[in-house]
Amino acid sequence: MMANEMNNLVVRLSLDNVNFRQGIANSGRAVRTLQNELKSVSTGMGGFANASQQTQAKMNTLSRLIEAQKEKVRALRQAYDQNKAKLGENDAATQRYASQVNKAVADLNRFENELKQVNRQAEQKGMDKLNNSLKSLQAEFQSITTGMGGFSNATEQTRAKVDVLSRMIDKQKEKIRELQQAYNRAKAEEGEASQSAQRYAEQIHRATGELNRFENELRQSNHELEQQGNRLLNFGTRMETLGNHLQNAGMQIGMVFGGMTYAIGRGLKSAVEESMNFEQQMANVKAVSGSTGEEMKKLSELAINMGETTKYSSVQAGQGIEELIKAGVSLTDIINGGLEGALNLATAGELELGEAAEIASTALNAFKADHLSVADAANILSGAANASATDVRELKYGLAASSAVAAGAGMTFKDTATTLAVFAQNGLKGSDAGTSLKTMLMRLNPTTKEAYNQMR
Numbered sequence: 058m059m060a061n062e063m064n065n066l067v068v069r070l071s072l073d074n075v076n077f078r079q080g081i082a083n084s085g086r087a088v089r090t091l092q093n094e095l096k097s098v099s100t101g102m103g104g105f106a107n108a109s110q111q112t113q114a115k116m117n118t119l120s121r122l123i124e125a126q127k128e129k130v131r132a133l134r135q136a137y138d139q140n141k142a143k144l145g146e147n148d149a150a151t152q153r154y155a156s157q158v159n160k161a162v163a164d165l166n167r168f169e170n171e172l173k174q175v176n177r178q179a180e181q182k183g184m185d186k187l188n189n190s191l192k193s194l195q196a197e198f199q200s201i202t203t204g205m206g207g208f209s210n211a212t213e214q215t216r217a218k219v220d221v222l223s224r225m226i227d228k229q230k231e232k233i234r235e236l237q238q239a240y241n242r243a244k245a246e247e248g249e250a251s252q253s254a255q256r257y258a259e260q261i262h263r264a265t266g267e268l269n270r271f272e273n274e275l276r277q278s279n280h281e282l283e284q285q286g287n288r289l290l291n292f293g294t295r296m297e298t299l300g301n302h303l304q305n306a307g308m309q310i311g312m313v314f315g316g317m318t319y320a321i322g323r324g325l326k327s328a329v330e331e332s333m334n335f336e337q338q339m340a341n342v343k344a345v346s347g348s349t350g351e352e353m354k355k356l357s358e359l360a361i362n363m364g365e366t367t368k369y370s371s372v373q374a375g376q377g378i379e380e381l382i383k384a385g386v387s388l389t390d391i392i393n394g395g396l397e398g399a400l401n402l403a404t405a406g407e408l409e410l411g412e413a414a415e416i417a418s419t420a421l422n423a424f425k426a427d428h429l430s431v432a433d434a435a436n437i438l439s440g441a442a443n444a445s446a447t448d449v450r451e452l453k454y455g456l457a458a459s460s461a462v463a464a465g466a467g468m469t470f471k472d473t474a475t476t477l478a479v480f481a482q483n484g485l486k487g488s489d490a491g492t493s494l495k496t497m498l499m500r501l502n503p504t505t506k507e508a509y510n511q512m513r
Contacts, residue, residue, distance in 0.1 A: 081136065081157075084129035088164075091122040112179050119172040126165045133158045173246065180239050187232045194225045203344050211336035215282045222275040229268045236261045277350065335360070338375035346382045355392055367400050369410075374400065377410045381431070384418030390431060398432030405439045406449025416453045423460035424470040434470065441474040447481035451490075455480075458491025459498075466498045 095118045098111065105111040137154035144151060198221045201214060240257035247253055339357050342348070348356065356378055364371030377399055381391050395417065403413035413435075420427075420434035427433075442449045455477040463473040473494070480490040 078136075080132040081129065084125060084132050087125040088122065088129055091118060091125055094118050095122060109179075109182070112175065112182070116172065116175050116179065119168060119175060123165065123168045123172060126161065126168055130158065130161045130165055133161050176242065180235065183235055184232070184239075187228060187235065191225065191228050191232070194221055194228065197221050198225065210333040211340040212282065212333075214337075214340055215278055218278045219275065219282060222271055222278060226268065226271045226275060229264060229271055233261060233264045233268065236264055281350070334372045335375060338372050338379070342375055342379050342382065345379055346388060348388065352388055356388070359392055359396055363396060363400060367397075368404060369400055373410065377403075377414065380411045380414035381417065384414040385422060386414070386418055386431065390421070393430070395431035398430065398435040401432070402435035402438060402449065405435070406442065406453075408450060408453075412450070412453065416449070416456065419453075419456050419460050420470050423456075423464045424473075426464070427470050429470055437471050437474050441478040445478035445481045447478060447486050451481065451487045452477055454487040455491035455494070458488050459494040460491075462495045462498050466501070468498075 095115065098114045098118050101111060105114065133154060137151060137158055140148060140151040140154055198218065201217045201221060236257055240254060240261060243251060243253035243257055339353065339360065342356060343353055346352075346356075356375075360374040360378060361371045363369060363374035363377075367374070369377070374396065377396055378391055381395060381399055382388070386395055399410065399413045399417050402408065402416065403410050406413070408416075416438065417431040417434050420429055420437075421431065438449050438452055441447075442452060452474060456473065459473065459477070463476075464470075468476075476494055477490050480486070480493065485493055
């Protein structure tokens with residue numbers, strides 16, 4: 058009876074071993090097949106269109122290889138457990154299964170680490186691509202903001218800004234999604250407190266701040282676009298009303314004055330072009346000044362007001378603002394009489410707006426102790442020119458040569474202008490007068506101890 062039971066046990070063990078070996082052999086073949094496929098993918102033998110396609114194929118093969126290896130580990134562990142239960146832990150077959158399980162687990166860990174590395178490389182490549190796209194869009198936005206796109210008017214420029222900002226926001230959101238996925242992976246694999254997880258968390262924080270900045274700029278640009286649209290709509294409504302009145306009048310007198318319709322059309326076209334040119338000029342002012350929305354509103358109102366009260370148009374007044382900013386005059390000084398003074402000076406001296414701005418800048422910067430305004434400088438120069446045989450342009454040349462030395466010697470701007478005017482009365486004008494004044498002042502400066510004591 059005992060012999061029969063032993064024989065039955067041996068038979069069952071033999072059958073189990075056959076089944077286990079078959080299962081292990083099947084999983085082993087699947088693993089080897091996938092390893093060969095992985096080698097083929099890694100060496101680029103799959104005819105991939107690009108590196109991204111190759112990386113994706115490698116990730117897919119590794120994922121299937123890991124599943125096959127897990128199946129192999131399960132088959133080996135089952136064979137080990139069965140053999141251990143029936144023949145004991147110290148049985149030779151049990152020991153062989155234990156060794157095979159350890160090796161299979163090590164291979165599984167290696168495959169999983171390789172997949173993690175490929176995933177990280179893919180994430181980094183994707184992030185680099187996104188960052189390059191964002192840099193390109195930011196460069197495009199900067200070009201638009203500085204007016205380098207050759208826009209015909211401010212509305213066209215603002216529309217271009219809105220378009221680029223919208224694309225920047227989409228890319229930034231995509232970047233945040235990629236970073237969030239990388240953070241979740243690092244958190245799951247290495248823990249929330251790990252270096253990788255913390256690094257991704259910081260990058261998400263910075264990327265979110267950038268996204269908020271882009272969205273704020275988009276809101277501001279949309280607001281500007283809306284304001285520009287309202288101004289053009291109001292302007293168009295006024296022109297339409299004027300056109301209707303003129304059309305009614307033209308119907309009554311058209312037979313007598315047939316050329317009037319053409320002249321009116323030309324006038325309307327000119328008015329529209331003037332409005333568009335003004336918008337573009339104020340966009341130029343914003344580009345060189347970096348002014349806020351409120352400051353730009355004040356500057357626009359100032360330019361329009363000067364266009365109504367001086368011989369210059371609102372577009373030319375805007376050019377005057379731009380020239381003053383380039384010359385270093387502050388926005389506060391420009392708004393508080395600086396532009397008006399520069400325009401008056403340009404009128405009195407028959408100067409270009411740029412020349413008037415340059416003279417104003419020289420007065421304000423060289424003679425800071427005088428606390429002059431542009432209007433003060435304009436009045437002093439006009440008075441000096443009118444009281445002598447010179448003009449404002451000649452005084453400009455004289456100031457260019459002498460202002461730094463004169464201010465250093467303690468002369469005021471008024472004293473300097475008056476001296477140049479006196480020189481002009483005696484036939485010395487322009488840069489010659491300025492050089493003479495500079496030389497005289499420099500020679501008054503004592504160069505020896507004896508001279509210093511004499512002049513104390």
